Amino acid sequence: MKTGTFSDLETLMEKDPKPVIIHLYTDWCSVCKMEKYNLNKDKEAVDLINEKFYLVNFEAEKTKEKIQFQGRDFKYLQNGNSGIHELALALSRNKDQPVYPLWIVLDKDQKLVYYHEGMLKPETMKQKLMEISAL
Structure with a gap:
């Protein structure tokens, strides 16, 4: 699966606007690991993400560099x-402690179109992403 960073995103969006998937996870999250394994095995889901979306995998507790996103600076x-x-706190609805994994999908205008805390099965993801990519 092709992944990028928040710093890549701005440039990519200027060239070719697409919806953005932000996947928040941590290294210690066993559900995150199972989910990633299951998703990577699903060729149809991987192809859909690679063709129609930008994906940013974001390790919420180990990423330490300053990130600029939607005109604001965020730090560790x-x-x-x-x-x-x-x-991670800004993107999460649970401001005290985000739930992992957390999936956020923004449309090509950077508006929230999907928010999911916890395990997301490949079938459910494909269905949601097909709905979003048809918008």
Whole structure:
């Protein structure tokens, strides 16, 4: 699956506007690992994402660089030995502790069209992404 970064996104959107999938996860999340494995096995879902969307995989607790997104700067918030990225909190509806995995889909105008906390099965994802790509 082709993935990009938030810094790539602005340039890509200027050249070829497409809906954006933001996948928030953490290294310690076992559900995230199972979900990624199942999704990568589904060729139809992978092809759909690669053709019609930009995908940003975002490790919410290990990404430490400053990120500019939708005209704002977000930074890593250190908390003892760990921390969380400010952007993960901004994207999550649960402001105290985001639920992982978290899937956010924005249309080509950067408006929220889909939000899903927790495990997302490839079949459900394909159905939602086909609806979104038809918009």
